Amino acid sequence: MRDFQLPGRSTIHACNGIAATSHPFATLAAINVLQRGGNAVDAAITASAVLCAVEAKSTGIGGDCFILYVPRGKGKIIGLNGSGRAPMAATADWYLERGIRKIEQRNVHAITIPGAIDAWDRMLKDHGTIALADCLEPAIRYCEEGAPVSPRTASDWTGLVDVLSADPTMRRIYLPGGKAPSVGDIHKQPELGRTMRLIAKDGPDAFYRGEIAEDIVNHLRSLGGLHALDDFAQHRSDYVTPIKTGYRGYDVYQIPPNGQGITALIMLNVFGGLPMASYDPEGPERLHIEAEAARIAYHARDRLVADPDHASVPVAELLSASFADQQRRRIRIGKVIDDIEEGEALPHATTIYLCVVDKDLNAISFINSTFLSFGSGIASPKTGVVLQNRGAGFVIRPGHPNCIAPAKRPLHTIIPGMVMQGERALMPYGVMGAQYQPTGHAHVLSNVFDYGMDLQEALDCPRAFHYDGKLQVERGVPARTVEALRGYGHKVAIADMPLGGGQMIWLDWERGALIGGSEPRKDGCALGY
Numbered sequence: 001m002r003d004f005q006l007p008g009r010s011t012i013h014a015c016n017g018i019a020a021t022s023h024p025f026a027t028l029a030a031i032n033v034l035q036r037g038g039n040a041v042d043a044a045i046t047a048s049a050v051l052c053a054v055e056a057k058s059t060g061i062g063g064d065c066f067i068l069y070v071p072r073g074k075g076k077i078i079g080l081n082g083s084g085r086a087p088m089a090a091t092a093d094w095y096l097e098r099g100i101r102k103i104e105q106r107n108v109h110a111i112t113i114p115g116a117i118d119a120w121d122r123m124l125k126d127h128g129t130i131a132l133a134d135c136l137e138p139a140i141r142y143c144e145e146g147a148p149v150s151p152r153t154a155s156d157w158t159g160l161v162d163v164l165s166a167d168p169t170m171r172r173i174y175l176p177g178g179k180a181p182s183v184g185d186i187h188k189q190p191e192l193g194r195t196m197r198l199i200a201k202d203g204p205d206a207f208y209r210g211e212i213a214e215d216i217v218n219h220l221r222s223l224g225g226l227h228a229l230d231d232f233a234q235h236r237s238d239y240v241t242p243i244k245t246g247y248r249g250y251d252v253y254q255i256p257p258n259g260q261g262i263t264a265l266i267m268l269n270v271f272g273g274l275p276m277a278s279y280d281p282e283g284p285e286r287l288h289i290e291a292e293a294a295r296i297a298y299h300a301r302d303r304l305v306a307d308p309d310h311a312s313v314p315v316a317e318l319l320s321a322s323f324a325d326q327q328r329r330r331i332r333i334g335k336v337i338d339d340i341e342e343g344e345a346l347p348h349a350t351t352i353y354l355c356v357v358d359k360d361l362n363a364i365s366f367i368n369s370t371f372l373s374f375g376s377g378i379a380s381p382k383t384g385v386v387l388q389n390r391g392a393g394f395v396i397r398p399g400h401p402n403c404i405a406p407a408k409r410p411l412h413t414i415i416p417g418m419v420m421q422g423e424r425a426l427m428p429y430g431v432m433g434a435q436y437q438p439t440g441h442a443h444v445l446s447n448v449f450d451y452g453m454d455l456q457e458a459l460d461c462p463r464a465f466h467y468d469g470k471l472q473v474e475r476g477v478p479a480r481t482v483e484a485l486r487g488y489g490h491k492v493a494i495a496d497m498p499l500g501g502g503q504m505i506w507l508d509w510e511r512g513a514l515i516g517g518s519e520p521r522k523d524g525c526a527l528g529y
Contacts, residue, residue, distance in 0.1 A: 002457065011456045012516035014528025019043055020503035020516045021354040022058070022432070022524035023150060026050040029138045030356055031527050033130070040362040041069065041128040042135060044354060045120045048368045049139035049196070051352045053189060054147045055523075056174070056374070056386065057156055058432075059352040061196070061207070062216075063370035063388040064115040066255045067123060068242060068418040070425040073361030073507055077418060077425075078127070079242040079255050081409075082119025084112040084235060086391060088406040089226035095396050095404070103392050103404070106163060106377040108225040110389035112410065116368055117199060117207045119237040133200035140200070143193030146186040150523035154183040156350065156497075160373055169379040170386070191384025208232045216380040216387065223378070234407075242418070245269055245319055248449040250426065253418040258307040261415040262318055263438035266297035269324035270331070271442065276450040282462055282477060284484035285333050290446075291466040291490065292331045294439045295340050301438075306401035307409040313401065336489040342469060351414055353430035357505050357514050365416035365428035372434075417441050426507055427455075433500030436465050440500040455504040455517030463499040466490075474499055 002008055012018055017040075019030035029050045030043035038046075044067075052060045064083040071078070095101070095109070103110050121132050149157070157180040164170045164180075173189060174180075181187050198206040206212055213232040220227045242253040245265040252268060254261025270293040279286040300318055317323060330337050351369030369388070370376075376389035393410035395402050402411045413434045419427040427448075431440025440463070447458035462476030464485075472495040473482055486492050498521035505526070506515040516526030 008460060009456055009520065011454050012526040012528045014514050015512065016359045016529050017357060018505050018514045018516040018526055018528035019047060019354065019356045020505055020518045020524070020526035021047050021051065022352050022501055022519065022522040023051055023054050024523070024525050025054050025142065025147060026354065027525050027527045031529060034358050035529060039129050039360065040356040040358040040364045041123050042130045043356045043358065044364045044366040045124060045128070046135040046138060047354050047356070048120070048352070048366060049136050050142060051368070053139045053142035053192070055153055055352060056189065057153060057160065058350045058373065059368045060370045060375065060386045061116055062114045062375060062385040063368060064390060064412070064414065065119045065366065065368040066259060066414055066416050067119065068253060068255065068365040068416045068428065069123070069127060070363045070418065071127065073363050073425040074423050077242050077253055077420070079240045080119055080123060080237055081240045081255060081259070082115040082237040083258060083409050083412050084115040084390065085407045085409050086112055086394070086404055087226040087228060087231045089228065090404055090406055092396055092398050092403050092405065094226070101396050103394055103396065105372055105389055105392045106166070108220055108223040108376070108378060110391040111220060111225065111227070111376050111378065111387045112390040113231050113235045114388060115235065115237060117204050118235055121204045122237050132203060136196045136200045140193050140196045143189040143196060146188040149181045149183060149185050149187055151183050152521070152523045154181060156373055157181060163374060163377045167378050169381045169384070170374065170377060173379065173384060174374065189384055191382065195383045195385060208235055212383050212385065215382040216385060219380040243315055243319065247272055247445060249421070250449065251420045252445065253420060254415055256308070256315060257305045257313045258409040259412045259415050260301055260305060260438055262305060262315060263297045263301045264415065264417070264441035265319055266300060266324070267293040267438060267442040268445065269319065270296065270328050271446060273324065273328050276446055281447065281451045282481060284481045284488065287464045287477070287481060288333060288485060288488055288490070289331060290439065290443060291464065291471050292337055293442070294466045295337065295342070296327045296330070297438060299340050299342070301411070304401060305411050310405055310408045311401035334488050351432040351434065353416065353432040353501070353503055355428035355430065355503050355505050357428065357507060361425070361507060363418070363425040363428045363505070363507065365418050365430055367414040367416045367430055367432065369414045371413070413437055415441065424507070424509060427504060429502065429504040431500045431502035435467055436500040439465050440502060444502055444504070455506055455515060459502050459504065459517050459519050465495070465499050472499065
């Protein structure tokens, strides 16, 4: 129970619908759709489009999305992989012959084909009730008329001046007057507004086959990219069968590889055989176990997770009880595991996650991203589309499952989550933040199911993350815990930025109500009606 004498926020309780996003404008846009009779799919895609306008550092139509959806909150979970692929000309040999052994983060070769627009349109046609043009309308207004820059967005933007200065289009659009906007400044994106109007008029073909694709491809090729118009024209999203594991009597679902959702499930399987509830939720034992489970799971991810159309990913083995038992036995309270080989860290990034449940209990877990803040740092001149840098998730090592190849999807960080109990959806949830996401998923679910926290408490709770050889801890982690973790052998560092950001909605079937929570580390909120 929250102490009302201390700062914080309450969970949101409603009967007819809840939306939770990282920006108030997006949450309000989603609620407006629901109140006009739209469903959760309509509301989620409308909110995502708004976030492309008002939180452009984190997401955009030049990125990808993944979706988990439970119609009417019961039965089959629908999974959609809306991630893009490498250009057909992108062979490992091409890079190696030119002495390129790593795909740099802010580089034309990191740009994969954007998948978001196709995924939005496909979900709307198959499961929505309104057209893509209707979903884009609020976002177009924010692009053309402008929107005030929110505090967290402004804070992140300030640190990206060098990135934005490197590209003429990015500099013109995102550094008005030569500097990053301040809190409350009205920022406009007229080129992106015009692009969204073209998509509203002509649908996805405007993006993948028309003048938008032509501008993007021509610009990327001028920078040395391998992209072709056919790469855009041939793009498609794919329905996929979600993967799952059990945790404390519930089923936790994720999108299968090429996404990294399996990493979170491996962590939960390790937790499952340990008395997590007996440890202080902010104590060293709990955070040590979390860090060690993350090291184990991320090591498996980096070796084995890839596009299953191009590589064999041993999903069943990685989610087996025997694998969890074997890995769990390696963990010792008071001592770090000393024989985990940690590979080169993938880039850390921001993104957006949102969830919506409507009056009919349609429940959607939705994530959209351009990977690093402002993606590749490259935008096409006429369209204003900021292009993602998902290709930085590839390796250039022939024989590795995740080696770049034509029309291959990279190891992908964005992961929506869904908790079920039997046939019923209980909670669409997610924790954004690139590499942190699997740890964030395991952390907030443990907060709910091991420690009995409500959704807002679970999101508020201080976080730690083992990444790039260090255990990063937020300032909210108690000093005694930090010292104990150092004594265990962890290289502890105070995190420069907050770790991740999440949204959660609980379906209270017994009382016929909905409960929502929203990330305090972001600018957004949950709203219901």
